[in-house]
Amino acid sequence: MKKVTQPGVLEKALASFRRKGKTIGFVPTMGALHEGHLSLVRASKKKNDVTVVSIFVNPLQFGPKEDLKNYPRLAANDLALLKKEKVDFVFMPSEQVMYEKDHSLLIGFESVTSREASPSSIQAISNRFCGEFRPGHFRGVMTVVAKLFNVVKPCEAYFGAKDFQQAVIIRKMARELNQGVSVRILPTIRENAGLALSSRNQYLTPGERRRALKISEVLFWLRDQIWAGGKNLPTLLRQAEEKLLESVDSVQYLAAADPETLIPLEEIQRNMVILTACFVGKTRLIDNVILHA
Numbered sequence: 071m072k073k074v075t076q077p078g079v080l081e082k083a084l085a086s087f088r089r090k091g092k093t094i095g096f097v098p099t100m101g102a103l104h105e106g107h108l109s110l111v112r113a114s115k116k117k118n119d120v121t122v123v124s125i126f127v128n129p130l131q132f133g134p135k136e137d138l139k140n141y142p143r144l145a146a147n148d149l150a151l152l153k154k155e156k157v158d159f160v161f162m163p164s165e166q167v168m169y170e171k172d173h174s175l176l177i178g179f180e181s182v183t184s185r186e187a188s189p190s191s192i193q194a195i196s197n198r199f200c201g202e203f204r205p206g207h208f209r210g211v212m213t214v215v216a217k218l219f220n221v222v223k224p225c226e227a228y229f230g231a232k233d234f235q236q237a238v239i240i241r242k243m244a245r246e247l248n249q250g251v252s253v254r255i256l257p258t259i260r261e262n263a264g265l266a267l268s269s270r271n272q273y274l275t276p277g278e279r280r281r282a283l284k285i286s287e288v289l290f291w292l293r294d295q296i297w298a299g300g301k302n303l304p305t306l307l308r309q310a311e312e313k314l315l316e317s318v319d320s321v322q323y324l325a326a327a328d329p330e331t332l333i334p335l336e337e338i339q340r341n342m343v344i345l346t347a348c349f350v351g352k353t354r355l356i357d358n359v360i361l362h363a
């Protein structure tokens with residue numbers, strides 16, 4: 071496993087594999103790795119000749135009052151985990167390397183095809199759900215992922231359904247910008263008790279962790295209600311939110327959407343995603359369930 075900090079060094083190394091016709095799989099992360107990240111690494115290893123993992127806590131995607139400073143940084147442990155998975159390259163650029171002093175371009179959302187952005191445009195998707203509470207977040211995510219795609223030029227990039235809105239936005243960005251990357255979205259890995267694995271779970275006290283279990287419990291309850299023939303989506307969502315509030319401190323959103331377009335749904339349909347963001351103590355947790363008919 072090679073650890074690389076300079077984009078030029080990685081580009082050169084990967085170019086020689088590309089010339090030999092080798093496929094490159096890429097897993098972007100912010101580190102503090104867990105089994106969720108490792109599931110993406112294993113999928114990439116299985117499908118590609120060369121696997122690159124990036125570890126970069128991207129300041130652009132954090133709001134001024136968010137947890138950038140306290141975000142867990144566990145480089146030594148991360149490197150040991152990735153070595154065990156036989157990852158080929160770990161890209162760990164510094165903030166100065168990723169964003170030069172006068173870095174100015176953000177991947178924005180202006181629609182060139184219509185004045186009124188359609189509800190399935192990247193602009194519209196980025197402003198709802200998490201975007202409503204984290205203004206600029208997805209612009210930061212798209213900017214860093216676009217930069218990383220330009221350095222790695224992967225055939226396939228792997229993202230977790232855990233951050234479903236992010237994955238849908240990146241898939242759309244890759245298509246609209248002809249980045250030549252297939253974006254794979256893989257299932258959320260959970261603790262046995264149901265809690266979706268997240269680097270932010272480290273912030274939870276034991277009591278908060280117990281309360282956080284309610285999130286997956288309620289999402290699974292909703293899924294089961296719908297599968298059992300429950301008909302009235304707004305009522306089910308209202309009941310689910312009440313259940314959530316028995317344990318979590320606040321609910322930013324709990325909503326159903328079409329899994330392709332992320333347009334919110336008022337009625338049950340064959341394929342749906344139900345997404346939520348909640349606070350447990352000071353920790354903001356997101357989760358979702360995907361329903362296929």
Ligand code: AMP
Binds near residue numbers: 099105
């Ligand atoms: P992060 O380090 O939080 O930016 O996450 C890096 C990648 O790992 C993203 O594509 C996430 O969606 C994915 N990921 C995070 N948690 C999980 C999980 N529990 N299961 C599957 N993928 C995950």
